[in-house]
Amino acid sequence: MARNLSKTKVPMPVQDPHxxxxxxxxxxxxxxxxxxxxxxxxxxxxxxxxxxxGCPVAIDIPAFIGEIAEGRFxxxxxxxxxxxxxxxxxxxxxxxxxxxxxxxxxxxxxxPVAIGRLERFAADWHREHACALPAKPVPxxxxxxxxxxxxxxxxxxGELARMGYAVTVFEALxxxxxxxxxxxxxxxxxxxxxxxxxxxLISLGVEVxxxxxxxxxxxxxxxxxxxxxxxxxxxxxxLPRFMGIPGESLKGVYSANEYLTRINLMKAYExxxxxxxxxxxxxxxxxxxxxxxxxxxxxxxxxxGDVSIIYRRGFEELPARREEVHHAREEGIAFHxxxxxxxxxxxxxxxxxxxxxxxxxxxxxxxxxxxxxxxxPGSNYELAADVVIMALGTSSNPLIRLTTPGxxxxxxxxxxxxxxxxxTSREKVYAGGDVVTGSATVILAMGAGKDAARAIDRMxxxxxx
Numbered sequence: 001m002a003r004n005l006s007k008t009k010v011p012m013p014v015q016d017p018h019x020x021x022x023x024x025x026x027x028x029x030x031x032x033x034x035x036x037x038x039x040x041x042x043x044x045x046x047x048x049x050x051x052x053x054g055c056p057v058a059i060d061i062p063a064f065i066g067e068i069a070e071g072r073f074x075x076x077x078x079x080x081x082x083x084x085x086x087x088x089x090x091x092x093x094x095x096x097x098x099x100x101x102x103x104x105x106x107x108x109x110x111x112p113v114a115i116g117r118l119e120r121f122a123a124d125w126h127r128e129h130a131c132a133l134p135a136k137p138v139p140x141x142x143x144x145x146x147x148x149x150x151x152x153x154x155x156x157x158g159e160l161a162r163m164g165y166a167v168t169v170f171e172a173l174x175x176x177x178x179x180x181x182x183x184x185x186x187x188x189x190x191x192x193x194x195x196x197x198x199x200x201l202i203s204l205g206v207e208v209x210x211x212x213x214x215x216x217x218x219x220x221x222x223x224x225x226x227x228x229x230x231x232x233x234x235x236x237x238x239l240p241r242f243m244g245i246p247g248e249s250l251k252g253v254y255s256a257n258e259y260l261t262r263i264n265l266m267k268a269y270e271x272x273x274x275x276x277x278x279x280x281x282x283x284x285x286x287x288x289x290x291x292x293x294x295x296x297x298x299x300x301x302x303x304x305g306d307v308s309i310i311y312r313r314g315f316e317e318l319p320a321r322r323e324e325v326h327h328a329r330e331e332g333i334a335f336h337x338x339x340x341x342x343x344x345x346x347x348x349x350x351x352x353x354x355x356x357x358x359x360x361x362x363x364x365x366x367x368x369x370x371x372x373x374x375x376x377p378g379s380n381y382e383l384a385a386d387v388v389i390m391a392l393g394t395s396s397n398p399l400i401r402l403t404t405p406g407x408x409x410x411x412x413x414x415x416x417x418x419x420x421x422x423x424t425s426r427e428k429v430y431a432g433g434d435v436v437t438g439s440a441t442v443i444l445a446m447g448a449g450k451d452a453a454r455a456i457d458r459m460x461x462x463x464x465x
Contacts, residue, residue, distance in 0.1 A: 001069055004041035007110025017330040022301055024186040024269050027327060028092070033073070035123040041419050042106060043113050043447055050103040051115060052454050056447030058156070059083040061100055065118055073459035077126035080119060085158035086151060086197045086446065088127060091120025091429055092189050094443040095321055124349030127364035136205050140164035142460055145228040147214045147400070151442045153234035154201060154455075155449030161204040169229075170212045173267065178236055179434075180442070182265040183257070185294050187301070188324075191264075215399035220407070220429060229463075230456045232426045233415060234449060237394040243286070247344025248390075252278055252352035256287070256295045256391035263298050280387030283307045284355045286341055287391030288317075289364020291439075293324040295389045296333045307333050308383060312340040312360050312373040337364065340373065342380065344388055353380045376392060396435045404429070421455035422448060432457055 067076035103113030149171035225366025240255030288311035359379035362371035408425035
């Protein structure tokens, strides 16, 4: 096989910015077979596989890319699927640039191999061409409960199902997927792809119980009483944070969580949708992460004339993926760096009319390692806004911890676990993902789900001996 020695990735085809800024169709169009083979042949198949060490779910990256390079696309998917329950999702939203691709040897003298784009290609090819469903594993006669049908919960469910466990996933919402369904916009992650991944798990025997709020409909203790040998809590972090500044109760102020849920889960962007949402002319989004980018880009697609990102640090400290920032800028989103809101101003009717901001300077690094922003006295100014969206992160809902005696939590409300295995202070109760760490990435939640599934299996096997 001839290697491709190009120093740059095969470009990803995308919708034109002016066109996509008016629709919710997926921005990135995906590689063709020819593009995928060409990019796969950039991989050097390194002996020590440094990229694998950067993957939270330990995909054999050179192996799946090598199959693509030889044109064996279904075989590539099988390698992926051995390690990842959600390859089509991860190929789209995983921050490969700070994980597997960051360790790619090709990145030393050029761009790394486009691992994420190739993962997406293999998963999409399988979904579009494969007909045979995987055989159901042989049941081992034991039940495990999973709380939350997000990426961590679905990963744990898939791992346990392959081991023969009867897995029931309890989901509070009316659709599975967690943040994949309510948080990430259609133009980044089409929901039919999420459902295809969920259906693949259901074909393994995983049962998904929707509209079931653990802590209200059922408690953790009741699940254990009903014969489940273990419970894995992956309920995420869906409780939004606000700044605590004047004006946050005005009409026109959203948490990003509510705003994106209305759009993504409840389809407020559709022409005949019954879900109400404010379509502001001047929209300000406070925050600098991927959620802020998603909210800003959604506001633009809902018809806003101008959309601004307000971020208290500089571009270098911006936590959002660079690809998302690039796409946002292409779509006309304005960035106000080293700027922080001090109050939201309203009109006589109680609606937002402007955002008062102050300019910031960057001082010494804080506990996160980033330079601490400091307000500049006298630099206040008003920014026109009729909708303000707070994208400041989230914390876990307190319902489960309030209804589970003996479940230890930290000062932020996250469930405390013992090491990588995810065991909580309660016997047979495990936890992982955002409910432990706070807002993080899809792939880290998946890694936690995979680790916990293996720990649960060890625990149950040891107790049955």
